[in-house]
Amino acid sequence: EVQLVESGGGVVQPGESLTLSCAASGFTFTTYWMGWVRQAPEKGLEWVANINHDGSEQYYVDSVRGRFTISRDNTRSSLYLQMNSLRAEDTALYYCARRDASGADAGYWGQGTLVTVSS
Amino acid sequence: DVVLTQSPLSLPVTVGQPASISCRSSQSLVFSDGNTYLNWFQQRPGQSPRRLIYKVSNRDSGVPDRFSGSGSATDFTLKISRVEAEDVGVYYCMQGTHWPKTFGQGTKVEIK
Numbered sequence: 001e002v003q004l005v006e007s008g009g010g011v012v013q014p015g016e017s018l019t020l021s022c023a024a025s026g027f028t029f030t031t032y033w034m035g036w037v038r039q040a041p042e043k044g045l046e047w048v049a050n051i052n053h054d055g056s057e058q059y060y061v062d063s064v065r066g067r068f069t070i071s072r073d074n075t076r077s078s079l080y081l082q083m084n085s086l087r088a089e090d091t092a093l094y095y096c097a098r099r100d101a102s103g104a105d106a107g108y109w110g111q112g113t114l115v116t117v118s119s
Numbered sequence: 120d121v122v123l124t125q126s127p128l129s130l131p132v133t134v135g136q137p138a139s140i141s142c143r144s145s146q147s148l149v150f151s152d153g154n155t156y157l158n159w160f161q162q163r164p165g166q167s168p169r170r171l172i173y174k175v176s177n178r179d180s181g182v183p184d185r186f187s188g189s190g191s192a193t194d195f196t197l198k199i200s201r202v203e204a205e206d207v208g209v210y211y212c213m214q215g216t217h218w219p220k221t222f223g224q225g226t227k228v229e230i231k
Contacts, residue, residue, distance in 0.1 A: 035220075037168075045160075045168065045211055047220035061219045095167060104158060104173035105215040111167055 002026040002108045004096050009113035016086055020113055022079040022096030029077035030054070033099040036070060036081050037106070038092035048094070049081065064090075086117045121146050123212050125223035131231045132202045140226045142212035144193040149216070156215035159188055159197045162225075163208040171210075172197065204230055 008020040020036070035050040049070040050059040058070050069082040079096050093114050097106040122145040132138045148155045159172040170179050172188035175195060185200040199206060207230055212223040 044225050045213070045222040047213075047222070050218075050220070059218050100173065102174070103152075103154065103215075104156060104170075104177075105213070105220060106158065106160070106168070107170050107173065107179065109167040109169070 002098070004098065004108055004110035006094065006096055006110040006113035009094065009115045011116045011118065012086055013119050014087055014117055016117075017082070017084045018086060018115060020081040020083065020094055020096075020115070022110055024077045024079065024096075024098070027098075029072075030074040031101070034072060034079045035097050035099070035105065036079075037095045037097050037109075038090075039095070039112075040089075040092045043092075046092075051079070083115070086115075088117050091115060091117050120219055121148075121214050121217045121221050123214060123221055123223035125210075125212060125226050128224060128226055130226055130228045132199075132228060133231045134204055135201050138199040138202050138206075138228060140197045140210055140212075140228075142190075142195040142197070142223050144195070144214060146217065147192045148195075148214050149192060155191065157188075157190070157195050158213045158215065159186075160211045160213060160222075161206075161208050162211065163205075166208075168211065199228075202228070202230070 003025045005023045036048040051070045055072045067085045071080045093112040095112045096110045098108040099105050100107045124143045126141045160168040162168045171182050176188045187198050209225040
């Protein structure tokens with residue numbers, strides 16, 4: 001059974017940093033592209049970042065480029081999101097999601113981890 | 120960025136009746152490999168999103184066959200043939216053809 005379990009969320013002040021983790025199990029992690037999607041409170045979904053199988057390619061939405069870094073450790077079947085210079089508008093539930101082998105995105109989601117940026 | 124416009128944004132339906140959600144894209148979603156990466160998701164209250172349909176019309180495993188997707192290029196539709204009480208939630212279309220990947224605003228389905 002595919003499982004994605006996010007962790008690392010919390011309450012931080014503007015300008016601070018946080019690293020999110022996503023532990024994957026139930027599939028061959030190294031085979032799949034992975035991504036982070038966020039959802040601000042009572043709002044819609046926003047795709048934040050993507051990473052390819054071996055971590056050599058990363059893609060970011062403009063609002064986080066230069067502040068967030070997506071990475072992966074295939075030996076640990078884990079995905080990460082390093083978030084620096086956090087802003088109030090980064091407050092959201094952050095989900096990790098897995099792409100299918102067919103190329104279709106987000107066939108599997110985690111339960112999310114909540115990041116709150118507030119002074 | 121590709122803008123996906125869903126309509127309606129709110130959809131009150133009677134159990135047993137059909138429902139339809141439209142998703143229009145500001146650009147063609149046909150990728151260079153010939154695939155159209157348009158997905159549909161359901162998000163029930165308090166839950167993570169769940170994919171229902173991928174690449175326009177392919178139903179995910181375990182998704183009831185009352186859900187169907189159709190469309191091409193810039194115009195897509197999610198249909199529920201007979202709405203059940205468990206279908207309450209917010210439905211999103213999402214395109215994975217162009218970066219950044221984008222979602223529609225969401226359509227809230229509720230029971231009358």
